[in-house]
Structures are given as structure tokens and as C-alpha cells.
Amino acid sequence: xxxxxxxxxxxxxxxxxxxxxxxxxxxxxxxTTTTTAIPHIQQKEQLDHTFVLHAKKKKGGKxxxxxxxxxxxxxxxxxxxxxxxxxxxxxxxxxxACASFEGRTGKPLAEELQGSSDIPKSLWNAPVACVVVSxxxxxxxxxxxxxxxxxxxxxxxxxxxxxxxxxxETVGLKPDQWERFIAMPDQTGILKVxxxxxVIDLPSDMKGDKKYVGxxxxxxxxxxxxxxxxxxxxxxxxxSIEKSSLLGGKxxxxxxxxxxxxxxxxxxxDVVCRPGGVREERLDPEDIxxxxxxxxxxxxxxxEVQGFxxxxxxxxxxxxxxxxxxxxxxxxxx
Numbered sequence: 001x002x003x004x005x006x007x008x009x010x011x012x013x014x015x016x017x018x019x020x021x022x023x024x025x026x027x028x029x030x031x032t033t034t035t036t037a038i039p040h041i042q043q044k045e046q047l048d049h050t051f052v053l054h055a056k057k058k059k060g061g062k063x064x065x066x067x068x069x070x071x072x073x074x075x076x077x078x079x080x081x082x083x084x085x086x087x088x089x090x091x092x093x094x095x096x097a098c099a100s101f102e103g104r105t106g107k108p109l110a111e112e113l114q115g116s117s118d119i120p121k122s123l124w125n126a127p128v129a130c131v132v133v134s135x136x137x138x139x140x141x142x143x144x145x146x147x148x149x150x151x152x153x154x155x156x157x158x159x160x161x162x163x164x165x166x167x168x169e170t171v172g173l174k175p176d177q178w179e180r181f182i183a184m185p186d187q188t189g190i191l192k193v194x195x196x197x198x199v200i201d202l203p204s205d206m207k208g209d210k211k212y213v214g215x216x217x218x219x220x221x222x223x224x225x226x227x228x229x230x231x232x233x234x235x236x237x238x239x240s241i242e243k244s245s246l247l248g249g250k251x252x253x254x255x256x257x258x259x260x261x262x263x264x265x266x267x268x269x270d271v272v273c274r275p276g277g278v279r280e281e282r283l284d285p286e287d288i289x290x291x292x293x294x295x296x297x298x299x300x301x302x303x304e305v306q307g308f309x310x311x312x313x314x315x316x317x318x319x320x321x322x323x324x325x326x327x328x329x330x331x332x333x334x
């Protein structure tokens with residue numbers, strides 16, 4: 001009996017230990033599961049919060065650009081305007097004008113063009129003004145309703161097809177204002193004149209058989225009134241630009257326009273201008289000759305009447321002024 005009671009006691013204890021172990025294991029498992037689950041939930045909540053913030057930032061970013069119309073690549077390309085020394089049409093015209101001038105005169109239009117690998121760009125910045133003009137052709141005009149299609153703003157049939165920086169300076173424009181002066185072809189090849197153009201007066205053709213004229217002087221802009229003086233080009237070159245091509249087995253000569261080049265111009269009657277902002281008072285040779293005679297008489301008076309010698313400061317200064325006037329007279333007559 002004692003042995004039986006001992007066996008029963010052992011079984012009961014074993015059962016209690018198993019139950020306790022199972023309970024402990026379950027509790028430990030539950031605790032572990034709960035412990036690992038909490039960070040997972042927190043991480044998810046943090047991710048959701050981050051996503052919401054990111055979405056808000058993107059929405060706010062769109063708000064900043066609200067109302068701005070995005071330009072397509074095609075619209076940007078069609079609105080982009082090449083400069084005269086970059087566009088194909090004006091580059092070809094500039095090169096032809098320079099070659100034509102050298103062919104007719106035997107010398108380059110400007111020293112800067114000699115040996116240049118980029119004639120159009122060199123002419124654009126050259127210290128000599130150059131424009132190419134032509135008359136309005138039927139092919140240039142169009143029946144389109146676009147009010148910017150090539151027109152004749154001065155009723156003289158003149159179109160400016162090319163001009164460089166010095167020419168722009170002559171008419172009072174800056175280099176980046178060339179669109180107010182040059183009629184550039186658009187994407188369809190139709191010449192366009194800008195709004196508020198600067199208008200000049202130059203013949204668009206050459207009469208007779210002459211293809212070149214030197215020493216040309218012409219008033220190109222008439223002043224609007226008091227304080228607004230006329231602008232005139234002086235001692236200019238004028239020559240016809242032609243292009244020969246083979247058409248139907250025959251060589252055909254096409255007149256591209258008339259080119260003008262000058263390195264000085266007048267504002268009014270008394271101001272001589274040159275490229276680069278040079279402004280000088282115009283001197284009359286007769287006036288300088290009179291001043292030379294007056295200065296020579298003053299020197300004689302110093303020596304013969306007042307008794308000064310050649311080494312006296314008064315005579316030395318007077319002689320220096322006489323030399324300056326004589327040099328100035330020679331330069332004007334040259």
C-alpha cells in the first residue's frame with residue numbers, strides 16, 4: 001500500500017509539473033508574440049505617417065506651379081530665334097556679301113575677315129557697319145492674316161535682310177535689338193518684320209550697269225523734330241550681291257540685294273560717329289585753315305610786336321598749337 005501511495009503521488013506531481021510547464025510555455029510564447037507584434041504595428045504606423053507627409057509635400061509642390069502653362073518641346077523650338085550670325089539664311093547672305101565685295105574691289109571688307117574660319121560671326125562683330133537690303137517681292141508677302149507678315153513700313157519697298165552690330169549702332173539699337181531692324185524668315189520661309197521697327201531710307205537696287213560705287217553718302221534717317229537730328233552715312237561702299245546657279249542647263253544670275261558698308265556716320269551736321277561708341281565734333285576744312293592763319297599771325301605778333309623770342313614759353317606754346325592745327329587740317333583733307 002505504501003508503494004502504491006508513493007506511485008500515485010509521483011504521478012500527481014508529474015502532472016502538475018507538466019501543466020505548469022505548459023502554462024509557462026504558453027505565457028512565454030504569448031509574451032514574445034505580444035512583444036514582437038507591438039514594434040511591427042508601430043513601424044507600420046510610422047510608414048503610414050511618412051507616406052502621408054510625402055503626399056502632402058507633393059501636393060504642396062504642385063500648388064506652387066499652379067497656373068503656369070508648361071511649354072512643349074515643339075513650342076519651345078518654334079519660338080526660339082537664332083541670331084543673324086547663327087541662322088542659315090543670314091549666314092549665307094553675310095558670306096556672299098563679303099565674297100562679292102572682295103571680288104569687286106580686290107580687298108576684304110574688313111581686316112578682321114582675313115583668315116577667319118567663321119566669316120558671318122567675324123562680320124557680325126567687325127568695326128564696319130554692313131546692311132543688305134532688297135525690295136519686297138511677291139514671294140515675300142503672303143495673304144495670311146498674320147499682321148506681322150512682311151510689310152512696307154515706310155512705303156519705299158525696302159526690306160532689311162541683314163545687319164551687323166555696327167549697323168545696329170548706327171540706327172540707335174543695341175546688339176540684342178536686331179529683331180527691330182532685320183526681317184528674318186520664319187519656319188515657313190516668309191520674311192517677318194518686328195513690331196515697332198526702325199525704318200531707314202536706302203535704294204534697294206542699282207541702276208545701270210554699275211555693280212559697285214564708293215564714296216556714297218546718304219541720309220538714312222530723318223529726325224522727327226527739334227532735338228532729334230538726322231542720321232547720314234558718309235563715304236560708304238555700295239555694291240550689288242548676285243548669285244549664279246545652273247537652272248535648266250543654263251546659268252541664271254539672281255540678285256539677292258544691295259549691300260552697304262560704312263565706318264562712320266553723321267548725327268546732324270556736327271557729330272561724327274564711328275563703331276564702338278566713338279563720337280567726335282565734325283570739323284570744316286575751311287574753318288581749320290582760317291584758324292591756322294590766325295594762329296600764325298598771333299605768333300608773329302608775339303615776336304615782332306611784343307618782343308618775345310623763340311625760346312620764350314609764350315612763343316613755344318603758340319607754335320605747338322599751330323603744329324596741332326596743321327596736322328588736323330592734313331588729316332581732314334587726307
